Structure formats: structure tokens, C-alpha cells
Amino acid sequence: MKQTQPIWLKGIVTLKVNGHYPERFFDFCVRHQIPVWSIKKQSDLECLGDIYLKDIKRIRQLRRKTHYKLSFVKKRGFPFFYQKLKGFKQLLVTLLIAILFFLYLTQSIWFIEIEGVSTEMRENIIATLEDYGVKKGQVKFLIDNPLEIQRKLLNDYPDILWVGIVPNGITYQLEVITKKQPPEQDNQRRTHLYAKKDGVISEMFVAKGRPLVGVNDFVRKGQLLVTGELNHIEDKDTEEDDLKESSETEAEIYATTWYESQVTIPLEGMYQTETGQTVNKYHLQIGSFQLPIWGFRSTGFEFEYVESSNHGFSIGDWTPPILFKKNTHKEIVPAKIERSEDQAIAIGLQQARQNLLRNLGQTTSIIDEKILHQTTESGKVNLHVYFTVKENIVNTIDMNQGD
Known part of the structure; x- marks a missing residue:
């Protein structure tokens, strides 16, 4: 007799057969394609066996053709469990609503x-x-x-x-x-303005204070440019220092300054573009174990990158190790770009300009640029660039030093 594996979801019934040679009834069932397993002979007139709930009607029809007596001694499986739950329907519905309401309260923003x-x-x-x-x-x-x-x-x-x-x-x-800007009143309290770097003055706009330098003057880092002491006393032996008048200073002084920059540009480059094709896959993560719940097939992308987002839940200060994980697979197409030496030089100069202006600020402008040295080796172009720049050299702090 073929061994049958019971399926709990179908419902299982233990059948007791009474009569002479009771095991023959189970053999009769098998010959009519009714699965029977776990057959145990209790005595010469009694035998037990397990059958599926759905086969009871057919077994009763077979019994009418025999002299055996049948009885059901044990029931188990989901159908019987469900019948018991139906008696607690109101309680279960109330419990389910309470659980859903609890999850809503704990997993929402309040x-x-x-x-x-x-x-x-x-x-x-x-x-x-x-x-x-x-x-x-x-x-x-x-x-x-x-x-x-x-x-x-x-x-x-x-x-x-x-x-x-x-x-x-x-x-x-x-x-x-x-973002916090320096208070204007702190800037207005400055009584002296100094140069923050070496340069040749090209333009001066002094709103308050007395200038000590002029256009085309070469100044060094830390040199005093504008003072708030309006009285100029040449006789140092007199004790009139206390009579000097000091005021706030405000000025913009632009000078020609110089910078050097070194950049390296490869002649071959790789970049990636998205095709717009995406595939979403969902997982239930419990600890380190991931259970796929949607998106089982391969994406079919030759090249891709994955964006992951995790959603968990917490109960008070306790966070269970359970996450709902979404992986977005995006198709990308790698491409190779080859540059000529002239193109690499143009890109290098643009990159050097952007880096310089980013560090010096928006009021800075580049007057001239010159490539001092240029080499090509190992598939890369190396540039040493010299810039002539116009920038505001007034220091932002009231002390005799540069930045």
C-alpha cells in the first residue's frame, strides 16, 4: 500500500472500522482511490486508519456495500480548527481591530x-x-x-x-x-582694514575711513590699507594721542593677485547613463534572513545598480528585528569616452577655473591664464596653470594678519 503524506489543511479524520477482518475495508477504500494511512489493528474485530475529511461521503457510500460498522474517533486539521474559531468570531474580530488600531497608533507620526x-x-x-x-x-x-x-x-x-x-x-x-552670516555691527566696529594677501591695487572704494594706499600700489599680506584714525599727527613728541578721533571703516579694495593650479585629466573616461528601466523587488527581512515576497525573476539587466529602502516598526523604545525591504534595480549603460589632447586641455582649464572661483568667492574675476607646463603620460594630461585674478583683498577680521 502506498504511503500517503497527510495534509493538515485538508482536515484529517481517524476512522474506526468494526467487523470481521476490518483491514479489508481499508483495502477496499484504496482500490476505489481513497487515500488511507496510519492503519493500526486494535483487535481481530477493530481497526483504525486516517482519511481526509473530503472522502467521508465516498466512504459512507462504500460502507453500504459491506457489513462493517464505521465510527469517527478523532478529528484534526484546519477545517475543524476553523469551526472552533467561528464560535469566537466576535472576540477574534475585536482582537483584530484592537491589533490594527494599536499598530496604527504606534506606527504613525503624532x-x-x-x-x-x-x-x-x-x-x-x-x-x-x-x-x-x-x-x-x-x-x-x-x-x-x-x-x-x-x-x-x-x-x-x-x-x-x-x-x-x-x-x-x-x-x-x-x-x-x-547658515549664519557675521553680524553687520561686528563688521562696522572695525577701525582698521588690512590686506589678506599680496597684490597690486587696481580699484578702491572707501566709504568710511582714511586710505593709506592708492591705486597701482603693491601691498603685502597684513599691510594696513584703511585706518579709522582720522587725525594725522606728525609730531610724535606731543602728547595728543588722546585727541585722535577714531571711526568705523568700510571699504572695498580690489587688487591683482596671482595663483597657480595643477590639474590632471585622463584621455579616456567612463560614465554611466540610466535607460529608465526599473524593476522593484520586495523582501521581508527578519534579522539577517531575507524572505522574497515579490519580484522573484531576474531583472535581465546586464548592468544595474540597486537602491534600497527599509521600513520597520517600533513599539515604544523596542524595535523588532523585522524590516520590509524594497530594492529598486535600475538599468544602466556604461559608455567609454575618448578625448583628444586639446579637449583634455580645455576640460582641465575649465576645471581649474571652477575650483579657483569656488574657493575665492563670487566677487572674484579671472583676468588672465597661462599654461606654465604641460605633459602627457600614462594616458593623462598634466597641466600647471598660472592665473592672474582680480579680487577683494580686504581682510574680514580686524587684526594685522592675513587669512
């Missing part, structure tokens, strides 16, 4: 805390967060991850230097650091 900004800016940020979907009563699974929200805030608020976002239970905490 408080938004923002630190490091004024009250007015705090209200503006809260309104912006609501546009992002971050608001009271919102389920955390339905909003973007903190890094994406951080990127949006930095784009929408240029005055924000840094923002840290920490979802802490039912509280959404933001710590904001804004």
Missing part, C-alpha cells in the same frame, strides 16, 4: 519636534513637511525615507546648512542648523 530655528521658520518647515506627506496621523510606511526628506528641505530652504531627521517612535524629530 508629534513633530523641530529644534534650532525660530518660531516663524518652524511653522514654515511644518507646512513644507505637510506638503511632503509628513504630518500628524500619517503612517510612517507611507512617507519618504529621512534622507529623501532631508534632501528636499535643503533644496527648498537655502538658508539651512544641515538638517538631521530622527524618527523616534511616534515623534518625528528634526535638528536644523542654519
Whole structure:
């Protein structure tokens, strides 16, 4: 007789057969394609065996053709378990609603805390967060991850230097650091202006104070350019220092300065472009084990990169090691670019200009540039560039030194 593996979901019944040679009834069932297993003969007139719940009707029809008596001594499996649960339907529905309500309360945002900004800016940020979907009563699974929200805030608020976002239970905490400019009154208190680097003065705009240098003068780093002492006393033996009048200074002094820059540009480069084709795969992660729940097939992409986002939940301060993980596979196409030597030089000069202007500020302009030395080796072009620049050389601090 073929051994049958029971399936709990179908429902299993232990059948007792009474009569002479009771095992023959089970053999009769098998010949009519009714699975029977775990057959045990209790006595000469009694035998037990397991059958599926769905086969009871057919077994009763077979029994009418025999002289055996049948009885059911044990029932088990999902159908019987479900019948018992139906008696507790109201209790189970109430328990399910309570669990769902509890999960909603613990996995939603109910408080938004923002630190490091004024009250007015705090209200503006809260309104912006609501546009992002971050608001009271919102389920955390339905909003973007903190890094994406951080990127949006930095784009929408240029005055924000840094923002840290920490979802802490039912509280959404933001710590904001804004860009701070030096107070104007501190700048106005300066009574002396010094040169922050060597250069030849090309333009001067002195609004307050007495200039000590003129156009076309060569000045060195730390040299006094404008003073707030308006009285000029040539006789050093007199004791009239206390009569000198000091005032605030304000000036813009532009000078011609010089810089050197070294850049290296490869003649061959690799870059990647997205084709727009994406495939999403979802996993349930329990500890270090990942269980795929959607997206089982291969993406078929020859080259791809994967963006991952994790969504978990917490109960108070306890965070279970269970995550819902989404992997977005994006197809990319690598491409190789070859540059001529002239193209590499043009790219190198542009890169050197951008780096210089980024370090010196927006008021700086490049007057002239010259390649002092140029070499090509190992598939790379090396440039040594000399720049002549016009920039404001007034120091931003009131001391006799450069930066």
C-alpha cells in the first residue's frame, strides 16, 4: 500500500472500522482511490486508519456495500480548527481591530519636534513637511525615507546648512542648523582694514575711513590699507594721542593677485547613463534572513545598480528585528569616452577655473591664464596653470594678519 503524506489543511479524520477482518475495508477504500494511512489493528474485530475529511461521503457510500460498522474517533486539521474559531468570531474580530488600531497608533507620526530655528521658520518647515506627506496621523510606511526628506528641505530652504531627521517612535524629530552670516555691527566696529594677501591695487572704494594706499600700489599680506584714525599727527613728541578721533571703516579694495593650479585629466573616461528601466523587488527581512515576497525573476539587466529602502516598526523604545525591504534595480549603460589632447586641455582649464572661483568667492574675476607646463603620460594630461585674478583683498577680521 502506498504511503500517503497527510495534509493538515485538508482536515484529517481517524476512522474506526468494526467487523470481521476490518483491514479489508481499508483495502477496499484504496482500490476505489481513497487515500488511507496510519492503519493500526486494535483487535481481530477493530481497526483504525486516517482519511481526509473530503472522502467521508465516498466512504459512507462504500460502507453500504459491506457489513462493517464505521465510527469517527478523532478529528484534526484546519477545517475543524476553523469551526472552533467561528464560535469566537466576535472576540477574534475585536482582537483584530484592537491589533490594527494599536499598530496604527504606534506606527504613525503624532508629534513633530523641530529644534534650532525660530518660531516663524518652524511653522514654515511644518507646512513644507505637510506638503511632503509628513504630518500628524500619517503612517510612517507611507512617507519618504529621512534622507529623501532631508534632501528636499535643503533644496527648498537655502538658508539651512544641515538638517538631521530622527524618527523616534511616534515623534518625528528634526535638528536644523542654519547658515549664519557675521553680524553687520561686528563688521562696522572695525577701525582698521588690512590686506589678506599680496597684490597690486587696481580699484578702491572707501566709504568710511582714511586710505593709506592708492591705486597701482603693491601691498603685502597684513599691510594696513584703511585706518579709522582720522587725525594725522606728525609730531610724535606731543602728547595728543588722546585727541585722535577714531571711526568705523568700510571699504572695498580690489587688487591683482596671482595663483597657480595643477590639474590632471585622463584621455579616456567612463560614465554611466540610466535607460529608465526599473524593476522593484520586495523582501521581508527578519534579522539577517531575507524572505522574497515579490519580484522573484531576474531583472535581465546586464548592468544595474540597486537602491534600497527599509521600513520597520517600533513599539515604544523596542524595535523588532523585522524590516520590509524594497530594492529598486535600475538599468544602466556604461559608455567609454575618448578625448583628444586639446579637449583634455580645455576640460582641465575649465576645471581649474571652477575650483579657483569656488574657493575665492563670487566677487572674484579671472583676468588672465597661462599654461606654465604641460605633459602627457600614462594616458593623462598634466597641466600647471598660472592665473592672474582680480579680487577683494580686504581682510574680514580686524587684526594685522592675513587669512
